[in-house]
Amino acid sequence: MDGAGKRLPPEFIQAYSEVMEDERAPVADSFAMAVMLYRKKSPAFRKMKTKGQTARIKYLDKWLEMPLKAGQPAANAPLSVFDSRRIIKFITSHRDRVWGHSPSAADEAVLALSAFLTWCKKDGRLDWNRAHGIEPLYERPTEARIWSLEEQAKFLETASAHLAWAFKLALHTGLRREDLTRLPLSAITKQHLIIPTGKSRGRNTALIPITPPLRSLLDEIDAARAKLATAPLTILFSSKGKPWTAEGFGTSFDRHRSRMGLGPENDGPTIHDMRKTCATNMVILQHLYPALISDQVLTDLFGWTPGTLAKMKRIYVSDAAVIEAMTTSI
Known part of the structure; x- marks a missing residue:
C-alpha cells in the first residue's frame, strides 16, 4: 500500500521486483553468474544432501571474495580468468589466507572450487580446471594416535x-x-x-x-x-x-x-x-x-x-x- 492507504497495482509491483532483481543479478559471463548457474544446473550438486550443499556454497562464497589484480574480488571477473595458468597463484594465496589455520578445511575449499570448475569445463564454459592437481596441505595419518x-x-x-x-x-x-x-x-x-x-x-x-x-x-x-x-x-x-x-x-x-x-x-x-x-x-x-x-x-x-x-x-x-x-x- 502507498502512503494514502491505496494498494499498488500488481503490474507496478512486478516491474519493481524485476528491476531490483536485475540490480542484484551477477554480471553476465562472470564468475558469480557461473556459480549461480552451477547451483541450479549441476546434476552432481543437486544430488548432494542439504548439509553438503550448504558447505559447498559456503566455500564458493569465499572464493567469490578472492582478490585478483588491484584487489578486485573475483566475483565480477569474467569466468574465463580461470582458464589462465596465472589464476593458480591467486587460488593458492587465497586458500592460505582464508583457510591456512586448518589444512583439512583448505583442502575442502579447493575441492569445492575444483568441483565447480569441473562442471564449467563439462558445460563448455571453460577449457581447463586449474584447481585440479593443486597439492593438498593435509596429510592424513595412516593410523590415529593418542594425545599424550x-x-x-x-x-x-x-x-x-x-x-x-x-x-x-x-x-x-x-x-x-x-x-x-x-x-x-x-x-x-x-x-x-x-x-x-x-x-x-x-x-x-x-x-x-x-x-x-x-x-x-x-x-x-x-x-x-x-x-x-x-x-x-x-x-x-x-x-x-x-x-x-x-x-x-x-x-x-x-x-x-x-x-x-x-x-x-x-x-x-x-x-x-x-x-x-x-x-x-x-x-x-x-x-x-x-x-x-x-x-x-x-x-x-x-x-x-x-x-x-x-x-x-x-x-x-x-x-x-x-x-x-x-x-x-x-
Missing part, C-alpha cells in the same frame, strides 16, 4: 573455559565433532549419556558411561550455564552463550592447538585423535569403574571385537603407573 598427557596439559594451559570443556568432553566421550557440539542436555541420564550418532544418521545410539570425572565436568559446565540469561539446550556452548557449531568448534580447536605448538606443522595430534585417546582412557578407567564400564560397553561404543579389547587391556591396564597418571589428570 603432556599434550593435553599444553592444550588446556591457555584454552578458554568453553574450549577446555569441549576438549575434556571429547576426551571422556570419544564423540565425533558433529555429535559432540550438538549433544543435548536431554542426553544426560543418571549413569549414561545417550545420543543417536550422526554418522549412522540416527540409526545407532551411543551409550557413554558417566564416570565420576565426567560427572564433575558436567556439573562444572552446568554451573556456568546457570549464569546465562538464556541457557542453550546443548551441553556445550561458546563464549557467547550459544551452542557451538561443528565448524566453529573445529576452527577454534585448530587455531588454539597451532598456537600451542601442537598443529600439523609440528606433527601434533588432531581433533580426530580424540576418539582413540578416549578409547584408551576408557580401558584404563574400567579398572576403577568396572560396574560402569563393562566389556560390552567398550565393544559397542568403539566397534571393537573381543580380541581388540583384550589387546588394549594388555597394552594399557598392566601398567599401574599409567592408571595413576590417567586418573589424576582427568
Whole structure:
C-alpha cells in the first residue's frame, strides 16, 4: 500500500521486483553468474544432501571474495580468468589466507572450487580446471594416535573455559565433532549419556558411561550455564552463550592447538585423535569403574571385537603407573 492507504497495482509491483532483481543479478559471463548457474544446473550438486550443499556454497562464497589484480574480488571477473595458468597463484594465496589455520578445511575449499570448475569445463564454459592437481596441505595419518598427557596439559594451559570443556568432553566421550557440539542436555541420564550418532544418521545410539570425572565436568559446565540469561539446550556452548557449531568448534580447536605448538606443522595430534585417546582412557578407567564400564560397553561404543579389547587391556591396564597418571589428570 502507498502512503494514502491505496494498494499498488500488481503490474507496478512486478516491474519493481524485476528491476531490483536485475540490480542484484551477477554480471553476465562472470564468475558469480557461473556459480549461480552451477547451483541450479549441476546434476552432481543437486544430488548432494542439504548439509553438503550448504558447505559447498559456503566455500564458493569465499572464493567469490578472492582478490585478483588491484584487489578486485573475483566475483565480477569474467569466468574465463580461470582458464589462465596465472589464476593458480591467486587460488593458492587465497586458500592460505582464508583457510591456512586448518589444512583439512583448505583442502575442502579447493575441492569445492575444483568441483565447480569441473562442471564449467563439462558445460563448455571453460577449457581447463586449474584447481585440479593443486597439492593438498593435509596429510592424513595412516593410523590415529593418542594425545599424550603432556599434550593435553599444553592444550588446556591457555584454552578458554568453553574450549577446555569441549576438549575434556571429547576426551571422556570419544564423540565425533558433529555429535559432540550438538549433544543435548536431554542426553544426560543418571549413569549414561545417550545420543543417536550422526554418522549412522540416527540409526545407532551411543551409550557413554558417566564416570565420576565426567560427572564433575558436567556439573562444572552446568554451573556456568546457570549464569546465562538464556541457557542453550546443548551441553556445550561458546563464549557467547550459544551452542557451538561443528565448524566453529573445529576452527577454534585448530587455531588454539597451532598456537600451542601442537598443529600439523609440528606433527601434533588432531581433533580426530580424540576418539582413540578416549578409547584408551576408557580401558584404563574400567579398572576403577568396572560396574560402569563393562566389556560390552567398550565393544559397542568403539566397534571393537573381543580380541581388540583384550589387546588394549594388555597394552594399557598392566601398567599401574599409567592408571595413576590417567586418573589424576582427568
